[in-house]
Amino acid sequence: MPPPATPAERLHQVLHRIHEAAAAAGRPAPALLAVSKVQPPEAVAVLAGAGQRAFGENYVQEAAAKRGALDAGLDWHLIGHLQSNKAALAAQVFDWVQSVDRPSVAAALARHRHPARAPLNVLLQVNVEGEAGKAGCHPEELPALARKVAAEPRLALRGLMSIPVPHAEAEARRPAFRRMRALFDALAAEHPGMDTLSMGMSDDFAVAIAEGATMVRIGTALFGPRPPR
Ligand SMILES: *Cc1c(COP(=O)(O)O)cnc(C)c1O
Numbered sequence: 001m002p003p004p005a006t007p008a009e010r011l012h013q014v015l016h017r018i019h020e021a022a023a024a025a026g027r028p029a030p031a032l033l034a035v036s037k038v039q040p041p042e043a044v045a046v047l048a049g050a051g052q053r054a055f056g057e058n059y060v061q062e063a064a065a066k067r068g069a070l071d072a073g074l075d076w077h078l079i080g081h082l083q084s085n086k087a088a089l090a091a092q093v094f095d096w097v098q099s100v101d102r103p104s105v106a107a108a109l110a111r112h113r114h115p116a117r118a119p120l121n122v123l124l125q126v127n128v129e130g131e132a133g134k135a136g137c138h139p140e141e142l143p144a145l146a147r148k149v150a151a152e153p154r155l156a157l158r159g160l161m162s163i164p165v166p167h168a169e170a171e172a173r174r175p176a177f178r179r180m181r182a183l184f185d186a187l188a189a190e191h192p193g194m195d196t197l198s199m200g201m202s203d204d205f206a207v208a209i210a211e212g213a214t215m216v217r218i219g220t221a222l223f224g225p226r227p228p229r
Pocket residue numbers: 035037058079080163201202203217218219220221
């Protein structure tokens with residue numbers, strides 16, 4: 001058996017697979033967000049040392065601790081559900097919040113983003129398949145939520161994010177990815193600052209890229225299976 005790949009080798013393998021998928025689809029290669037939830041700061045430091053800059057976290061406090069433990073110069077993205085009572089801390093800790101799905105959270109982030117810092121980059125999370133009880137705004141609510149975010153000087157509306165229903169077959173998620181790209185294109189016509197469509201994870205990123213993702217969020221394929229939290 002070959003020795004297990006090092007984190008830097010896994011990073012280069014994932015980047016290679018991303019570029020291959022993009023080339024096959026005739027699309028530009030998307031950005032890679034390394035999903036570091038549950039991983040210790042040392043694991044983030046290793047990937048940062050190999051050149052990775054953007055990291056995704058699901059929990060606000062966990063990200064605050066890691067950001068404090070690591071060098072400046074990394075970009076931190078919140079990809080987990082955001083409760084209103086965590087918005088003040090989230091507005092300080094993160095460079096991007098990908099999980100904005102209602103006006104109250106947008107308003108709270110804007111209120112707490114320090115004026116001396118660059119505007120907080122925002123993606124609107126979409127519940128594209130209309131699953132009951134799932135985070136994300138419904139597609140019909142998008143235009144109003146986008147206008148609300150765009151009107152906040154402390155926020156920069158950068159695009160959309162979605163987490164499709166898990167299926168055993170990545171191919172089964174293609175219609176959801178395609179719908180997201182259509183929603184993104186329609187909204188970007190109204191909001192020219194929108195440049196980011198975040199979709200695709202370890203087991204389905206090739207399909208997401210084929211359907212027009214500009215950012216993929218990958219944890220397991222980079223760090224290996226997650227330890228229990
Ligand atoms: C955990 C997580 C990911 C990464 O999932 P993997 O299958 O480990 O690549 C991506 N996006 C979100 C929102 C997540 O919570």
